[in-house]
Amino acid sequence: MISRRNIRVKVMQLLYMMDAGKGDNAIKNPVAELEKSFEKTKELLVYLLYFTTEVARYAETDAVKKANKHLPTLEDLNVNTKLAGNELLWQIVENESFKKAVEKVKPENLINPDFLKRIYNNLVASSEYQLYINAQSREKQKEKEILRFIFTNLMLPDEVFTSHLEELFNNWDDDCEMMDQMVNNYLSKPNGYNLQEIISEEKWAFAKSLLISTYNKRQYLLDLIKPKLQNWDSERIASLDMVLMQMGVCEFLYFETIPTKVTINEYIDLAKEYSTEQSGFFVNGILDNIHKELAQADKLNKIEFKQKK
Template sequence: MISRRNIRVKVMQTLYTIDSMSGEVKPGEPLTILNKKLEASRGLFTYLVFFITEVARYSETDARQRASKNLPTAEDLAVNTKIAGNEVLWKIVETPGFSAAVADFKLKHIIDTELLKKIYLQLAASEEYKEYISVQARDKKSEKDILEFIYRTLLLPNEDFIAHVEEHFINWDDDAEMMEQLVAGYLQKPAGYDFGPILSKEKLDFAKNLLQTTIEKAEVTLELIKPKLKNWDADRIAALDLIILQMGVCEFLFFETIPTKVTINEYIDLAKEYSTVQSGQFVNGLLDNIHKELTQQDKIHKKSHKNSSL
């Protein structure tokens, strides 16, 4: 579910964490840090889906509470609970991996019931919801659309909800854009993910190899980078820029299925988004220069691969 770009971000963050640590890095520690970051993303993804399902299922809670009033009105006794039986919702809820992930991350203890109720009431008052419940029949598109409406319209723009997520998931800022894509994609095809490891074996191998190669080949990459710094000392440039450059050079030399153009573009984007204002241009110039040199020396050998641009 996570793209190679997302993986590069996690590896970059892991390398930066290691660079910021005092003392000697223990064997296996980098991989442990990377796995924790991936698990944090899995927990966040699971929670977002869990919250969506809880908003939808709150219609039954609302109906029960209103019906139990001392003097319920006709309106209280006629709360429409169609959404609680949403077919996509139940595909999610009945996925064994979903309930296991909810339990593993203790998500039921995190949820804010007052916020949940508030968002459900916003849903119930919306024209989209009224249109949804006005049709007795069910169809796949409307079942998916109403859940996506909850996510895109009621959750993502909601400052209270975002503050709530940020309080419990420190990775929200880094993962927000990725999560928007992942959750929307999942709601369209809920059968495509079982809430286990967030990376396939192939992509996990890529993440591990990129991390380990960047660490193991640090001296090799620095030998290529330092002469291109001109008046810059390697110790004076932004630590994150240096990490990005080293990752890029590793992909040039040791990842034969990734086209160099893809590598350069990806790391320019990461530099722009995560480092300084000048970093995008800086990384662009350095990687392009190193790429030309390695090409002239016939040190870059790539082969076609159908997934190389992922």
């Protein structure tokens, strides 16, 4: 489930923390810290998926509560429970990987019932919900769209709910954009993901290698970068940009199966997204300059890239 883009973001965040951390705040075991970061990501993902399913299942709870009123109205007795029978919802709820993840993380202990009811009421008031319950058939695309609507249009923009997430998960700010992608990917194909292993062995090896190589070779990487900064005011260069450039040069030199164009494009995008407005242009210029220099010196060994020529 974790993509290489996600991995680069995690490594970037950790290297940035390590660069800033001094004395008692220093990270003693970077690999263990990275592993812990991925575990926190998994816990956050499971909670968001569970909350989404609980909003959908609340239709049945709402119907029971209204029917049990002392003097229920006709409307109370006719609450539409179509959403509670959503086929994708039950495909997720009955998925063995999902059930194991829920058993381990125990998201039910973290849910605030008031927030659950709040999101559900906002759903019922929406035109999207009315279109869904009034449709006579169950189309796979529509089943998927209503769950995505709950997550993307109701949960994520709700400041009360996201404040709740910040209190529960200290990685929410770092992982929020990643969660948008991961939850929607899961809703597209829940049976295609193993929530016990959100990062494959191959990708975990890439993550560890990128972290360790960039950190251990940081002085050599800086020696390659600094001469290219002559036309830039070093005091105005964002610390995060330096981390991104070190990671990029590290990929040039030590990751032979990653094409240099892919590396440059990835770090330009990360600079634009996580650093300053000028960072994309800056990182592009420096990495492109270093890439040309390394290529001229025949220091790039890109196996797959060369085979594709």
